[in-house]
Amino acid sequence: MTGGRAALAGMAIKGAPLRVRFQPKLTAWRGRLLESDERGQPVHAASFIRRRLIVLDAELRKRPRELERILAHELSHFAWMRLGNAVRRGWEDVLAREMSRGARGELGWSAELRKEKLAPEDWRRRTRRWREYACESFSDTVAWLRVERRAHDEFTLAARFRVMRKRWFAAHLGGRTIPI
Numbered sequence: 290m291t292g293g294r295a296a297l298a299g300m301a302i303k304g305a306p307l308r309v310r311f312q313p314k315l316t317a318w319r320g321r322l323l324e325s326d327e328r329g330q331p332v333h334a335a336s337f338i339r340r341r342l343i344v345l346d347a348e349l350r351k352r353p354r355e356l357e358r359i360l361a362h363e364l365s366h367f368a369w370m371r372l373g374n375a376v377r378r379g380w381e382d383v384l385a386r387e388m389s390r391g392a393r394g395e396l397g398w399s400a401e402l403r404k405e406k407l408a409p410e411d412w413r414r415r416t417r418r419w420r421e422y423a424c425e426s427f428s429d430t431v432a433w434l435r436v437e438r439r440a441h442d443e444f445t446l447a448a449r450f451r452v453m454r455k456r457w458f459a460a461h462l463g464g465r466t467i468p469i
Contacts (some may be wrong), residue, residue, distance in 0.1 A: 387450050
């Protein structure tokens, strides 16, 4: 799994080992991950932080570049939990600036779906909905930076906001090992 190894570069695994499992036809339904079930929304993957487990849809094995992007996204959920409040708030500040400037789109559908459901009071009050969006946006941005792919159907954020995000990562996380 060459793409998966590349996604691990720059992230240190500390603590209990991470497990990665492939399962067929994943869907999310009522807060649960299902396999080979018609119910729910199709998903590429899910992370279970406390269990140190990532579950990936088996179809991703046939698409190594997409597997690398999705795995980088899932790994970044583990990193997000270890960044510390100041760094996470700094990322939220980037997103709040984007929102105040009318930024539309995202760097992945998981963040974009959450962004579309936000109300102005969510980012001003730092609601749970806002914090979940911030985490997904961080993870989608990590995946975008990792794969260095210019075009993808899910990359809908304007170039000027991508540049801002890239600068933030370079300034706050560049050269730093992020434990997962």
